[in-house]
Amino acid sequence: MALREILVVPHPVLKQVSQPVEQVDDELRALMDDMLETMYDAPGIGLAAIQVGVPERILVIDLQRRITPVDDEGNEVEDEARDIREPQYFVNPEIVWESEEYGVYNEGCLSVPEMYGDVERPARVRVKWLGYDGAAHEEELDGLLATCLQHEMDHLDGILFVDHLSKLKRDMIMKKLTKARKGK
Numbered sequence: 444m445a446l447r448e449i450l451v452v453p454h455p456v457l458k459q460v461s462q463p464v465e466q467v468d469d470e471l472r473a474l475m476d477d478m479l480e481t482m483y484d485a486p487g488i489g490l491a492a493i494q495v496g497v498p499e500r501i502l503v504i505d506l507q508r509r510i511t512p513v514d515d516e517g518n519e520v521e522d523e524a525r526d527i528r529e530p531q532y533f534v535n536p537e538i539v540w541e542s543e544e545y546g547v548y549n550e551g552c553l554s555v556p557e558m559y560g561d562v563e564r565p566a567r568v569r570v571k572w573l574g575y576d577g578a579a580h581e582e583e584l585d586g587l588l589a590t591c592l593q594h595e596m597d598h599l600d601g602i603l604f605v606d607h608l609s610k611l612k613r614d615m616i617m618k619k620l621t622k623a624r625k626g627k
């Protein structure tokens with residue numbers, strides 16, 4: 444496994460539309476392993492292949508369940524909390540249904556470092572995809588997983604979360620990013 448470079452806005456490749464994967468093979472699995480390692484290292488909870496410069500319809504997501512042990516008195520021991528990894532791989536994901544009900548999350552993105560904004564998306568989605576072994580899946584997702592998946596799927600069509608914000612807010616974020624980069 445190897446770390447890959449994460450492309451950051453305004454890199455033009457991030458605007459590219461990714462192509463469907465023809466076959467889930469060892470080469471593709473090696474890419475997904477790299478993507479996962481890169482995502483953990485960043486750290487983030489989701490990554491699309493285009494973010495490491497590969498224009499193929501592939502995502503990795505890990506919401507990492509946080510386990511906090513309790514002491515004898517039933518108090519949570521924050522110092523001993525740890526995150527359990529639960530990687531999920533989505534090849535050629537396709538939304539086949541979305542709820543009329545919407546949810547709002549304060550989203551961030553590894554390609555738009557340290558910037559956040561509230562984005563409204565369908566609260567639940569039914570998704571079809573191929574897994575790490577190439578097997579077909581179809582499931583209804585909700586909560587953070589539904590949001591994260593829709594955010595990552597946007598990347599496959601060259602869309603960033605800032606594109607869902609008002610022009611004013613988007614311009615503000617881009618200006619801050621440019622300033623931050625100059626400061627380095």
Ligand SMILES: [Zn+2]
Nearest residue numbers: 551552553554
């Ligand atoms: Zn993103």
